[in-house]
Amino acid sequence: MTQTDLSWVRTEMAQAMPAPAGERGLVAWVRKNLFASVGDTILTLLGLVLVALILPPIIDWAFVQAVWTGPDRTVCATIAQGGIQPDGWSGACWAFVNAKFGQFMFGRYPLEERWRPILVGILFVALLAPLLIPRVPHKGLNAVLFFLVLPIVAFILLVGGMFGLPHVETPLWGGLLVTLTLSFVGIVVSLPLGILLALGRRSRMPVVKTICIVFIETIRGIPLITVLFMASVMLPLFLPAGVTFDKFLRALIGVSLFAAAYMAEVVRGGLQAIPKGQYEGADSLGLSYWQKMYFIVLPQALKLVIPGIVNTFIGMFKDTSLVYIISMFDLLAIVRQNFSDASWASPQTPASGLIFAAVVFWLFCFGMSRYSMFMERRLDTGHKR
Structure with a gap:
């Protein structure tokens, strides 16, 4: 082959062409x-018909005919556009x-002290946001502030009784404040405790x-209502x-232990999905048991079960409404x-409150779901089994 035969070889990469129109x-x-396909077309058309039938009445009820402000029930019960309707608004x-x-957010928390839960909420968002954004640096310091410092600061601010802050008893707490507090503590406690329980269940030590x-198996075999009832009513017996402790603390412990039992089974499923070669490879490197779990096994196992972990968190967030059984008023109860x-x-009051x-609840659950999907895509290595 002569030199002239090779003259067609490119010396640089061709420019990428745009996708076909x-x-x-x-x-x-x-x-x-x-x-x-034909099936997709039929389902799409049926979906559009359902939307056309359902969406306009919902928009009319929720926005067009809705009452947004007023001093009492009269604005919702009698007054309507064009006059008085006998069947109500x-x-x-x-x-x-x-x-x-205000009650939906804080319950009966004193009005003059509501700046304290608001400040805790601001600190919570300010520390959580950079922890969730992968590009933000100093994750270690951020985690210490969020998981160790923030709970102490939040306890001082919410409960009071020190540093000149008036004491606010937990029976006065309510609304979204109770829901978020139970959920946050439950998530922070249940994940590490669930990991330890999963490792313990796979341990070679019989005890x-x-x-x-x-x-x-005991916790998973009984409903959460029973756990809360036992923690609130039976435990003091x-x-x-003369020895007792706060009912809200009992609810926190009950919810955390209940979620930890389910979390343990989720994590155990991830541990069982790791190939045996990963364990053997870690052993061949001379790693100790905890080094093997921390550096090799758990990162892979937790990545595999992100949907299950988030599903447990979402279930726990919604189950906080069950604390109503022990006379605690979360968002739904208040x-x-x-x-x-x-x-x-008025006829429309219950529907309006429950939809709110x-x-x-949907906003928080949807946010957790979408973030878990984002983390799945980010941690995806492209490995196909």
């Missing part, structure tokens, strides 16, 4: 995702939510393994006379309690 843009996305009573918003199995307020009794609570 039919493979990008809104029309291409619609064709690919909504009308890719036809739109949502957001005036009720607006009037009771440790038996204790972990008994704990996990087994304590020495909304329902205000239905008995005669000054706001549902939207708040």
